[in-house]
Amino acid sequence: MIINAIIVDGSGTPAEGPVDIIIKQNRIDRIARARENAKHREGADAILDASGKYVLPGFINMHAHLQDERAGLPIPYDYQYKLWLGSGITAIRDVGSDPDKAVAERRKSAKGQIAAPRMWLYMWVRGGNTEDEIRENVRMLKKKGADGLKCHQMDRRTYMIVADEAEKLGLKIAHHVGVEDATAWDDAKAGTSSIEHWYGVPDAALDGVQNFPPDFNYSNELHRCRYAGRLWREVNPKKLNDVLKALVKAGVAWDPTFSIYEASRDLQWALTQPWFKDLLHPALEKFFTPNPESHGSFFFGWTHTDEVFWKENYRIWMEAVKKFADMGGVVTTGEDAGFIYKMYGFGYLRELELHEEAGFHPLEVIQHATGNSAKVLGMDHDLGRIQAGYLADLIVVNGNPLANLRILYPKGIDPVMDLQNGDKGGIEWTIKDGITYHAPTLFAEVKELVRQARMQQATN
Numbered sequence: 001m002i003i004n005a006i007i008v009d010g011s012g013t014p015a016e017g018p019v020d021i022i023i024k025q026n027r028i029d030r031i032a033r034a035r036e037n038a039k040h041r042e043g044a045d046a047i048l049d050a051s052g053k054y055v056l057p058g059f060i061n062m063h064a065h066l067q068d069e070r071a072g073l074p075i076p077y078d079y080q081y082k083l084w085l086g087s088g089i090t091a092i093r094d095v096g097s098d099p100d101k102a103v104a105e106r107r108k109s110a111k112g113q114i115a116a117p118r119m120w121l122y123m124w125v126r127g128g129n130t131e132d133e134i135r136e137n138v139r140m141l142k143k144k145g146a147d148g149l150k151c152h153q154m155d156r157r158t159y160m161i162v163a164d165e166a167e168k169l170g171l172k173i174a175h176h177v178g179v180e181d182a183t184a185w186d187d188a189k190a191g192t193s194s195i196e197h198w199y200g201v202p203d204a205a206l207d208g209v210q211n212f213p214p215d216f217n218y219s220n221e222l223h224r225c226r227y228a229g230r231l232w233r234e235v236n237p238k239k240l241n242d243v244l245k246a247l248v249k250a251g252v253a254w255d256p257t258f259s260i261y262e263a264s265r266d267l268q269w270a271l272t273q274p275w276f277k278d279l280l281h282p283a284l285e286k287f288f289t290p291n292p293e294s295h296g297s298f299f300f301g302w303t304h305t306d307e308v309f310w311k312e313n314y315r316i317w318m319e320a321v322k323k324f325a326d327m328g329g330v331v332t333t334g335e336d337a338g339f340i341y342k343m344y345g346f347g348y349l350r351e352l353e354l355h356e357e358a359g360f361h362p363l364e365v366i367q368h369a370t371g372n373s374a375k376v377l378g379m380d381h382d383l384g385r386i387q388a389g390y391l392a393d394l395i396v397v398n399g400n401p402l403a404n405l406r407i408l409y410p411k412g413i414d415p416v417m418d419l420q421n422g423d424k425g426g427i428e429w430t431i432k433d434g435i436t437y438h439a440p441t442l443f444a445e446v447k448e449l450v451r452q453a454r455m456q457q458a459t460n
């Protein structure tokens, strides 16, 4: 039982409390007014006093990748899990990893055998040469245990076949639209569950094609990322309005993953994130180092002009996401960490800040991270709210995140944040499936894990 809590529900409604949250096994049994010596407090197995603290639904990370290696070096899953749980993430939607390993991890997490978030696996579907082959690939993933599909870089014909087969099998689709002939117009037609990142949206609102320079080569990642930063400025606002309207009408959600592209607008900050000092695993560190072999590690010859374009790109992109939400579209939060200088968990907390920067009220930001994400997963009767009958996935925050989202970051990692947060700060407890995890202990364990990995790396 959690007592004396101020709660922020996942539906966008204001904070209220103090209340007591009575948990039975892995579900919230009921919410009661906090009163000392109240009958409902008698005989509780365990009482967690949340006086002065805020309780939120557990965060849902809609764009995660289970990773047990980076740049050829192993990383234990435990490293990701502890960072995720410590950052308040109690559920992930995996959008592409080793499917067999992921199925095994999902099973262990569901049985409570490991300390890890809940998992939904949207397996990466490959295309195929013939229609039969494409359909068979979708059926094969369903048999493997996919909860949904992740589509990436598909031409229109292939995507439409995949979407049709997925619908028959009841599989949802997370779509990372590629620079192909498919755009957001096709997502509106196909009934995609969510557009990942942003590709495909501005592409659907151009007059003609993007104004690429003559030497542009799409296979060159530096070219690709440099000119992606000059795409939103070429959008025709009227066409953008039409495509956003169509997406909202078709019920396609938008998972923008703002944080994963942030290095493009401020490389200096990306390289000096304060949590890298003690918590960056050497495998990630190696992967992030510019190298054409590592996806997203393209920052050779990155110029200030590139950053200026990217800052403008963000501004127009954020306006589009806000407009989409104002039209009634569902916005969710995902991190895509493990690439481009983003660490698991920290990338997610940064994502929340960027939703605020996009113009959303902190209550809406929390709603994106909880209620909205649960809805897109099809779990809105079990997750994302603090209500009787919902699963007991909760976080207890030492302070008020509505006053400063930065308060969600762990204490003692960044002197600047500690200065801002005073005696408050940090998620204190993460509760998943009724099981309680002490977030500062999880971070201390990650620190030790990293220390040992670095030592081993040095002696190899």
Ligand SMILES: [Zn+2]
Pocket: 063, 065, 095, 336
């Ligand atoms: Zn991804």
